[in-house]
Every structure is written in structure tokens, then in C-alpha cells.
Amino acid sequence: MPETIASLGEFGLIDRITGNFSAKHPQTLKGAGDDAAVIDTGKSLTLISTDLLLEGIHFDLIYTPLRHLGYKAVVVGISDIYAMNGAPRQITVSIGLSARFGVEQVDELYAGVKIACDQYEVDLVGGDTTASMTGLTLSVTAIGEVEKDKIVYRSGARENDLICVTGDLGSAYLGLKLLDREKRVLEGIENPQPVFDGYEYLLQRQLKPQAQRDVIEAMRENSLVPTAMIDLSDGLASDLLQLCKASKMGARVYLERIPIAKESFALAEELHIDPVVAALNGGDDYELLFTVPLNKQGEIAQIPGAEIIGHIVTEGKGAALTTPDGQEITLTAPGFGDGGR
């Protein structure tokens, strides 16, 4: 049977692509395989991360206000810089515009880009604008900086390290499901009035996610440098597996420790979705997943929203979820093109 992209999966595909390349410049400290590329620019390290956001895959313009989309594009980009323990400094935003786009819509999109750039103190330094024959295309490249002794890769987790996450998980995915439901319910209705009462939090998590600047700044203030870190863009399962793979380690996560918001529990029940599955596979949360040595438990209490959810084990033990009754469920990642990415 010939290999397909679906059978390889996104990460299999990336490994296949990047396996043929090796760095020619000693300044190239890290290429593909982490949240950002790392370039030695002398005094400090330059971080570069790039994301592609495509209409129909990453966003649906029926329920995504362009201002929110512009904002989110910046957050998605700089989240990768924070995940290396860096500070974002600059960003480029490229757009492919189909014929149905007017100037006012471009203005709206960039108004959102500007709000995020101002909030996170990032300079817009370029981009490319082009016509598009198909849908709206966005490409974001975030550029950041980190001191050489502060950089955190995915690969530094060690046995017995504590596994921590910030915020709550699965809420962005549930916000998306809520928008999807309203879209289906209201299809064909003139001037539809969607009802989101009580679920505003979930919508905000989907439409206006936040990058974890406060977390990174609190770590700095408390002199806490994680051993490994990744941002939660693809869901806890997939991202933890990436961290484990890079660190050549396994993991145990306690199911009841996974932070899930009360609004997520409520909507999940309404939609007959398992909220833990939403947390594991949903993605789009842009929280941080990181590991610290066992003796740093006290420092974790100083990091806003951070919770300990498990610990690192040896590679041979694999990555698994431990249920309250002691069962172990092996973690697996969803395939290429699945999920809320």
C-alpha cells in the first residue's frame, strides 16, 4: 500500500520533509521540530515561528468576525515564541484576498492585528498581499528574542519532572462546536440571532484566545526556567506526545487533574461530548504545557493559572492518562487535517 499523507499524519509528514535537510550554518541552533526556529544572533537568540491560517480549515468567515481573526492570527504566531520562553518582538502578516473582499474588510482584519500588536507590544514589520482565487489565506511569521541561558526547548523533560498546564483546556474547541451548532440551526434564517447565553467564555476562548505572556513573565520573576515547554495548539494529547518524543520520555497525566472550565462541562453535556476528549484533542487553547523538576512545586504556585497534571516517566513506559480508578489509557494524536487546527 502506498503511503498517504493521512497515514503519515502531520508530524510524520514533517519528519519526512525535514529529515533530508541538515543545517549548514553554525548559527542555526534549531530548525524544524520545536515551536520556533532558533538562530544565534550574537548576544541573544532570535526565534522565528510561522503559521498558515486557511479559510475552511482554520476559520469559518460565517461566524468569525474579521477583527477577531486578525487578532487571533497574531496570538497564534506569538504563542510559539512564548513557548520557547522568549519575548515576541516583531511579526509579519501576509494575506491572500479573494475578489469578494473589500477595503473595509481588510481594515477590519488589520484593526484586529493592531489591537493584538499593541497589547503584546509587537511590531508589524511586513507581509505580502496578493489576490487569491480561493478563500482568505493568512500567513503569520512571529520573530522573538530570548537570552541564551533562558531558552526552553521541547526536548528537555527528564524523568520525575512535573507536567504543568496553564488555564483550562478544551474550551476553545467547545466554543467552536457552539458556533457550528448555531450556524446549522440558523442556516437560511434572515437576520439570525444566535443564542450564546452563559457560554460567552467559550466563544471568547475560540474567537479571541490569549497568548501566555503573564505566565512567561511570572516565570521570569520567580526565576523558574521550565525543563521543556510547548504551546497547546493541537490539543493536550498531541502536544504532550510531541514534548515526550522530543525529550525521549514518557508521561503520566491524571485525568481528574486536567483543568476544565465549568462552562465546558455544561456545554459538553448539552452536546453529548466528553469534555476530557475535548481537552485532549480539541486544540486552539494556546495555553502552555511545560515541565519542571520535582523540587519546583513551590514555584508553580506563583505562576498564574498553572496546575500540575502529571509527571514524566521513562520513554519505555509511554504516554498515558491515568483514570481515578487507576486505569491507564494510552495517549494518541488525531490525524492530519483533523481537529480544531
Place this chain on the structure above:
Amino acid sequence: MPETIASLGEFGLIDRITGNFSAKHPQTLKGAGDDAAVIDTGKSLTLISTDLLLEGIHFDLIYTPLRHLGYKAVVVGISDIYAMNGAPRQITVSIGLSARFGVEQVDELYAGVKIACDQYEVDLVGGDTTASMTGLTLSVTAIGEVEKDKIVYRSGARENDLICVTGDLGSAYLGLKLLDREKRVLEGIENPQPVFDGYEYLLQRQLKPQAQRDVIEAMRENSLVPTAMIDLSDGLASDLLQLCKASKMGARVYLERIPIAKESFALAEELHIDPVVAALNGGDDYELLFTVPLNKQGEIAQIPGAEIIGHIVTEGKGAALTTPDGQEITLTAPGFGDGGR
């Protein structure tokens, strides 16, 4: 009448977008408005440039081999770094893949990326891979480096400076027209055998353009630092107007000095296209347009393929083409989404 994207044009749109943004970091030396962003990273400057390549706008997969497309994507990216008198060091390549793509096709695309990376000594350091609901989407971010006293902006041209170009112009556009013609002629024919005899050069210019590394290295060896420079991606008219606008200058270009290949003349005649119009508006040549002080005429002779085509005048005189009989034709740029971009 409401403003439209078409009436603004690509550069009007970029001005409108970027006009609201101002830099917050002193390290951000140059944002939008040149070939690359310029960031002060201490000893030297880091250059960042990003390009979006969309199926149906920038390439047609009916006649573009994927290997060539991957190669060209890298060249398009690093060409902007050379245009700042820099050296490309790293690149990220993101792809959005529609369902019809298989692993072999991705391999072909990245085989082309690798050939270009090896040829130009550039490290692939990341990218994003995603499903696409529409066509193939490519986004390239090139990262380069230049010494602080060697950087060349678009904005440094001064009155009486000589205007120079490398290579020949319009041939990439004519190569595209040739491919278009064969596509139409051979539509519906089984196992079509397109005939390109005598025009291989034009095809190569379209399908496998070169970045001007040799030119930049020759400038360095001859201690020649242009006063202004831009790469010819949109056509001589548009790119010269950009350089003039950034420099607050005008220009006179002598029509008969514009370098046009003999194959371009031949095909242009066959297709009833004016080869000068192809050079002015065609784009995709990835040659360099630069200005040097009048007393550097001798050094230009040392730069491979460089020709003097005109000179810089004051802004009030505008940018115009001077015909052999002394007429002046004002230069204008094609609109948004036009041309071979």
C-alpha cells in the same frame, strides 16, 4: 464612490494597512515598505522577508512541475534578502495541501526546496503544514544577515545616480505566455507533446528563476554598495516606481537600454506582444534593480550582467521612459492581482 482594493492597488493597500502601525522596539529598524524587514540584533542586522504563493495566482500546476515550484519558492524568498545587499541564511516553508496531494508530490515539492537550499546555502528551519480546502498554498519566510554598514534600502537613490539592472527583463513573463499558449492548444489532447523548441531559455526563466547571489558577491568584492536596490518581482515599471517613491526621486530610463533577450524578441513577435511592455509589466524576473553614484560607472562593468539603463532625477520630474526619438512616456504600475505575480 467607495474605495476598492482594485482602485487602491497593491501598494496603496499596503500603505493603508501599515499606516496605522508604528514600531515600539528600537531594534525594529525597518518594517513594511522595503524588500525585507530589518532588525538590529547587535553585531549585524537580521533581515526577514515573507512571500505567499497561491495556486491559480502565482502558479498553475498544469504546467509547473512541483520540483520547480519548490525551487522557485525558495528563490522568490531569498531574492528579497539579496535585494537588501544581505546573505540569506535560513528559510521557513509552509504548505497548505488539498486532498488530491499525495506523499510523492510533497516529496517532489521539497526536493526542489532542497536543491535551492543547497545551491544558495540556506537552512530550512521550519514551516507549517496543514490541510487546505482549496488549492496548494505556499508561504515562505526568508531570514538573512547583513553588516550594518552594507545594508541597502530602496530609499537611498539620489539625483544623478545611475540606474542599473542585471540580466534581461520580460523573459519570465514570456515563458509564462508560452506555457499558457501550449496549455490552451493542447487542452483535451491525450498525451500532449508541447513544443518549446528554441524557447527553452524562456521556460527556464519562468520555471526555474535564479536569485542574484553572484551579483551581490561581485559587488562585495568590488566594494560597491548601491545607494538603493530592489528585486524585480513585479516588473521594471512597478519596482522602479517603488524605488523612486521610497527615495523621493524621479527616474529616466532609456527604452533601448532595457536588456531584452533575443528569445524574448522572437516569442514576443510570434505572440504579438510588445517585448518592452513585457519587461516593464511582466514581473517574475528576480533580477536586481539598483542605483549607484555617477562616479561608479567603472565598477558596474565588474558586476556580472549589470547594465546602466538610466538615471535618477528629482521627484518633480516623475518617472518616465525615454524613447530613441526623445519622447517621454510616464511609467505606471499595473493594478492589484494583475501581471505574472
